[in-house]
Amino acid sequence: xxxxxxxxQRFYERLGNDVANELVEWFNSVDATYRSDLRExxxxxxxxxxxxxxxxxAYLDGKIGHLDGRxxxxxxxxxxxxxxxKSELLKWMxxxxxxxxxxxVALSSR
Numbered sequence: 001x002x003x004x005x006x007x008x009q010r011f012y013e014r015l016g017n018d019v020a021n022e023l024v025e026w027f028n029s030v031d032a033t034y035r036s037d038l039r040e041x042x043x044x045x046x047x048x049x050x051x052x053x054x055x056x057x058a059y060l061d062g063k064i065g066h067l068d069g070r071x072x073x074x075x076x077x078x079x080x081x082x083x084x085x086k087s088e089l090l091k092w093m094x095x096x097x098x099x100x101x102x103x104x105v106a107l108s109s110r
Contacts (some may be wrong), residue, residue, distance in 0.1 A: 010022045
């Protein structure tokens with residue numbers, strides 16, 4: 001929303017309408033120029049910000065992909081270790097029950 005510069009009535013009385021109006025037009029022209037420059041600068045800064053943000057997002061995507069690979073590797077290791085523990089447990093359970101069964105058979109045959 002542009003702001004139009006206006007001068008007090010005293011300026012118009014001292015300088016005259018033509019000079020005061022020219023001064024007001026000059027102020028408004030300078031204001032419009034600065035606004036335009038500021039808009040361009042903001043657009044350039046936004047483009048740079050957007051490029052950096054996209055670069056950082058791509059970097060983080062790569063990091064996340066790397067972490068996904070490591071998590072998959074850890075899951076595989078966990079599953080293998082879990083299977084090993086499960087087979088060891090089954091072996092010991094079988095040995096325990098076989099020993100108990102042998103003891104029961106021995107006691108019942110007496």
